[in-house]
Amino acid sequence: MSVHLEENIFYDGRIRMPYKWAVGKTGSFFLTQLRDHARIWGSRCPDCEMVFMPPRKNCPRCLVTDTTWVELPPRGVLETFTVVHFNEPSLQPMKPPYIYGIVKLDGADTGLTHLVNEIEPDSLWPGMRMEAVFKKANQRRGEITDLLYFRPEGGARQ
Amino acid sequence: MSQRVGIIGFGQTYHRSRRDDVNGVELINEAVRAALEDAELTIDDIDAVVIGNMDHFEAVNYVDTWSVDGSGAWMKPLIKLTTGGTTGSTLGIAGYHHTASELFDVVLVIGWEKNSESDTTGAIITCSDPIFDRFSFSGALPGLAVEASTYMKRYGITEEDAALVTVRDREHGANNPYAQLQKPVTVEEVMQSPMLSWPVKLLDICPRSDGAAAVIFAGEQKAKKLSPRPAWVLSTAVRHSHSYFGDINYEEIHTMQEAVKELYKNVGIKEPLKELDVVELYQPYSFAGLKWIEAMGLCKPGESPRLLRDKVTHMDGELPFNPSGGVICTNCIGATGLLRIGEAALQVMGRAPGRQVPDVNLALSTGFGGAYWTDLMLLGSRPW
Ligand SMILES: [Zn+2]
Numbered sequence: 273m274s275v276h277l278e279e280n281i282f283y284d285g286r287i288r289m290p291y292k293w294a295v296g297k298t299g300s301f302f303l304t305q306l307r308d309h310a311r312i313w314g315s316r317c318p319d320c321e322m323v324f325m326p327p328r329k330n331c332p333r334c335l336v337t338d339t340t341w342v343e344l345p346p347r348g349v350l351e352t353f354t355v356v357h358f359n360e361p362s363l364q365p366m367k368p369p370y371i372y373g374i375v376k377l378d379g380a381d382t383g384l385t386h387l388v389n390e391i392e393p394d395s396l397w398p399g400m401r402m403e404a405v406f407k408k409a410n411q412r413r414g415e416i417t418d419l420l421y422f423r424p425e426g427g428a429r430q
Numbered sequence: 431m432s433q434r435v436g437i438i439g440f441g442q443t444y445h446r447s448r449r450d451d452v453n454g455v456e457l458i459n460e461a462v463r464a465a466l467e468d469a470e471l472t473i474d475d476i477d478a479v480v481i482g483n484m485d486h487f488e489a490v491n492y493v494d495t496w497s498v499d500g501s502g503a504w505m506k507p508l509i510k511l512t513t514g515g516t517t518g519s520t521l522g523i524a525g526y527h528h529t530a531s532e533l534f535d536v537v538l539v540i541g542w543e544k545n546s547e548s549d550t551t552g553a554i555i556t557c558s559d560p561i562f563d564r565f566s567f568s569g570a571l572p573g574l575a576v577e578a579s580t581y582m583k584r585y586g587i588t589e590e591d592a593a594l595v596t597v598r599d600r601e602h603g604a605n606n607p608y609a610q611l612q613k614p615v616t617v618e619e620v621m622q623s624p625m626l627s628w629p630v631k632l633l634d635i636c637p638r639s640d641g642a643a644a645v646i647f648a649g650e651q652k653a654k655k656l657s658p659r660p661a662w663v664l665s666t667a668v669r670h671s672h673s674y675f676g677d678i679n680y681e682e683i684h685t686m687q688e689a690v691k692e693l694y695k696n697v698g699i700k701e702p703l704k705e706l707d708v709v710e711l712y713q714p715y716s717f718a719g720l721k722w723i724e725a726m727g728l729c730k731p732g733e734s735p736r737l738l739r740d741k742v743t744h745m746d747g748e749l750p751f752n753p754s755g756g757v758i759c760t761n762c763i764g765a766t767g768l769l770r771i772g773e774a775a776l777q778v779m780g781r782a783p784g785r786q787v788p789d790v791n792l793a794l795s796t797g798f799g800g801a802y803w804t805d806l807m808l809l810g811s812r813p814w
Binding site for chain 1: 448449450451452453454456459462463466473486488489498499500502504544546547548549552553556560561
């Protein structure tokens with residue numbers, strides 16, 4: 273079909289959809305403990321004995337539901353990390369450059385993805401001991417970012 | 431390379447308007463564990479997993495990977511499928527194909543939805559063409575309403591005729607402990623419910639539910655070994671047609687007519703009203719329980735209200751429809767088509783307490799979605 277085209281039309285759109293995700297009882301316990309007491313809990317499977325963080329209602333491997341709560345200390349080991357340089361202001365949690373890492377808390381079998389701060393990237397290495405820094409009690413809202421970031425165990429490092 | 435396939439297990443959640451106590455993954459897990467328990471299997475017995483829901487309903491687009499903790503698909507072949515309203519029936523047919531191909535012997539199929547987490551109309555309109563259709567005919571209601579009004583005009587059907595369908599299914603739903611709506615209603619209550627889009631009123635149309643369903647398909651040898659009475663897949667038929675709502679001929683449901691023609695021919699059905707034993711119809715609103723059963727060849731066009739008035743499609747009638755209460759009582763959309771398959775399987779296996787139709791040999795389940803698409807799966811008590 274041949275036409276004499278005056279102009280290509282483009283159509284601007286935006287999907288405006290409100291969502292409200294139910295965290296569920298298991299995740300709600302984790303988040304209220306984080307908000308109200310700055311305490312971190314994982315779940316242990318009675319069969320395979322793996323400790324999952326974040327906690328799961330059922331073991332993802334064995335599917336059993338009689339998992340138990342295990343309190344985890346706010347410290348662990350940096351498994352891996354990257355330094356973000358690209359700029360995407362509408363999506364990023366802070367101004368680049370900043371550090372994303374995965375920290376396996378002591379006693380957990382899975383890692384937690386989070387921010388790493390109070391250290392220069394050149395001084396970081398996988399296997400480094402890390403500790404959690406929480407928001408002040410009156411600023412915590414029951415979100416995973418109530419845990420502000422991880423920093424080297426013992427405090428800021430230059 | 432192909433084998434016969436039977437359904438050997440079915441599990442579902444207790445469907446509710448909202449399930450705040452669980453997230454989506456945990457909801458899925460409830461149905462999976464129920465299906466495994468029903469089939470007396472463990473997750474280790476499952477060779478592959480097929481999962482699906484409606485895009486945009488929960489704003490999670492890689493549902494297959496996201497749900498692994500609940501589905502049990504960790505380190506297994508896994509695929510997500512989504513085709514709108516037909517998602518659940520697509521999932522079931524895909525599970526059948528996966529097994530029939532002999533590539534997998536035991537396949538777990540999961541459909542789910544948490545309608546409470548978004549705005550249903552807002553989510554559904556994202557399936558419509560953004561340039562031409564989205565501003566007007568989007569969402570579930572407009573297409574159904576014009577279909578109903580066209581049908582009423584052509585055959586002199588009344589709103590009260592359609593209300594009889596809701597009354598029947600709500601009566602049936604009272605027998606199903608898993609249904610979201612378990613309270614019967616009267617024709618007067620349907621007539622007095624709020625008008626949504628003429629002639630469709632609130633009680634003419636399905637609710638929005640949180641829920642999940644899981645069905646386990648097995649190849650012939652495995653099915654015989656694992657189940658005393660599998661529900662054998664005898665035939666499927668699929669017709670997906672238009673995308674633009676203006677392309678549809680609302681006087682007919684062409685996809686249903688063509689799909690049943692193929693299915694009846696495959697298994698040699700000549701008089702469906704007499705030969706079928708039970709139907710789980712994906713019936714999103716009451717008028718479909720009239721017009722679409724005419725398209726299925728159960729009576730002449732325009733004559734279906736008589737079948738309703740004579741209670742031919744009620745529990746004690748010649749061909750009971752929706753013993754589960756159907757979509758009018760429960761609609762967790764990505765699960766809805768799979769619930770039809772699961773409930774039809776229960777009827778064949780003789781495991782539908784409170785809602786069992788006696789001596790079911792042939793059970794038909796249907797799926798509906800998109801711009802008037804039809805999926806069918808016929809289950810039977812004998813493999814051939
Ligand atoms: Zn385990």
